[in-house]
Amino acid sequence: MNTVLLGTTDPELEEAARLLKSGEVVGIPTETVYGLAANAFNAEAVKKIFAAKGRPCDNPLIVHISSMDMIGDIASQVPEAAIKCAKRFWPGPLTMIMPKSDKIPLVTSGGLDTVGIRFPSNPVARRIIELCGFPLAAPSANLSGSPSPTNASRVMEDMNGRIAAIVDGGESDVGVESTVISFEGNAIRLLRPGKISVELLRTVCDEVLVDRGVTDKLAEGVIVRSPGMKYKHYAPKANVVLVDSDLDSYKEYVASNAVQGDYCLLFDESEKIPGVPYLTYGLSSEAQAHCLFERLRQFDELGAKTVYTRCPSQNGVGLAVYNRILRSAGFNLVRLK
Numbered sequence: 001m002n003t004v005l006l007g008t009t010d011p012e013l014e015e016a017a018r019l020l021k022s023g024e025v026v027g028i029p030t031e032t033v034y035g036l037a038a039n040a041f042n043a044e045a046v047k048k049i050f051a052a053k054g055r056p057c058d059n060p061l062i063v064h065i066s067s068m069d070m071i072g073d074i075a076s077q078v079p080e081a082a083i084k085c086a087k088r089f090w091p092g093p094l095t096m097i098m099p100k101s102d103k104i105p106l107v108t109s110g111g112l113d114t115v116g117i118r119f120p121s122n123p124v125a126r127r128i129i130e131l132c133g134f135p136l137a138a139p140s141a142n143l144s145g146s147p148s149p150t151n152a153s154r155v156m157e158d159m160n161g162r163i164a165a166i167v168d169g170g171e172s173d174v175g176v177e178s179t180v181i182s183f184e185g186n187a188i189r190l191l192r193p194g195k196i197s198v199e200l201l202r203t204v205c206d207e208v209l210v211d212r213g214v215t216d217k218l219a220e221g222v223i224v225r226s227p228g229m230k231y232k233h234y235a236p237k238a239n240v241v242l243v244d245s246d247l248d249s250y251k252e253y254v255a256s257n258a259v260q261g262d263y264c265l266l267f268d269e270s271e272k273i274p275g276v277p278y279l280t281y282g283l284s285s286e287a288q289a290h291c292l293f294e295r296l297r298q299f300d301e302l303g304a305k306t307v308y309t310r311c312p313s314q315n316g317v318g319l320a321v322y323n324r325i326l327r328s329a330g331f332n333l334v335r336l337k
């Protein structure tokens with residue numbers, strides 16, 4: 001299959017919608033990361049997403065909408081707390097898990113009786129959904145297990161020849177995937193951290209529970225509330241070592257452990273260690289979120305063997321940055337304090 005690269009002019013977005021209406025898979029930009037989209041109601045089209053990604057079929061997809069009216073066809077029941085969150089955070093990088101309607105095939109929900117719904121703020125994503133007239137199921141547009149792509153050329157790298165088209169909408173703004181939450185009575189449970197932070201969720205709901213899977217490796221046999229938590233994620237080919245320490249101990253640790261072919265992922269240049277090559281990803285959590293996945297892919301291109309990095313702040317979107325690095329490190333956390 002020849003994968004066509006489309007821009008964002010009206011005729012090009014109409015072409016993307018035409019392909020989606022005919023049951024094809026199209027890579028689309030969103031404000032978080034790029035997605036691999038197909039008609040959420042069409043089981044055959046959705047199967048092509050799983051095939052293109054090499055994704056396990058029990059890992060459910062998020063369903064994307066372009067107006068609140070679309071929810072009625074997707075969810076069989078909308079919790080009151082979800083309405084509050086929608087008013088405050090939609091359109092935006094928040095996915096809410098609700099009981100699914102019969103119109104959503106089990107292929108889309110990974111066999112679950114719930115469905116994750118997201119109303120993206122990216123205007124290109126919204127325009128494509130509007131032109132289709134149906135919601136789009138879309139996981140991140142990487143091969144299963146690889147870091148999520150934040151621009152069209154990274155999608156092309158993973159998906160060339162596997163999907164019909166990719167719409168190039170420029171760099172993703174946020175850089176990490178949406179916050180995923182579910183509802184338990186009056187409480188919100190955070191299943192995956194993102195830009196809509198715990199602090200922000202607490203402004204609409206008194207009780208926000210952070211699922212253990214966000215920061216801990218789940219033991220065999222433990223109930224997994226979000227199937228994505230089971231899989232090793234965001235993993236570059238390099239071995240990522242996450243160090244929890246102050247700067248001096250980090251420098252000492254790296255200086256005595258790094259060998260030829262190893263790298264550091266630093267917040268900024270001031271942390272550099274003589275003789276150890278590095279990339280930087282920013283001082284603020286927002287900057288770190290924006291380029292983390294791109295840096296992980298760059299380390300692969302450099303052929304990095306081991307990447308040493310220090311624990312980032314866990315406040316705001318920082319919790320998402322920490323969660324993604326921890327997973328890319330296979331929960332390999334070195335504590336020096």
Ligand code: TXA
Nearest residue numbers: 032034035060061114115116139140177178226227228
């Ligand atoms: O920002 C995003 O959310 C991006 C863009 C494309 O919208 N999408 C994305 O999808 O990250 P994906 O498939 O890579 O991650 C979805 C996560 C998975 O961990 C999945 O297990 C979880 O959400 N999830 C989806 N539906 C669920 C459900 N019904 N119950 C529990 N977890 C669910």
Ligand code: MG
Nearest residue numbers: 139140148177
């Ligand atoms: Mg993903």
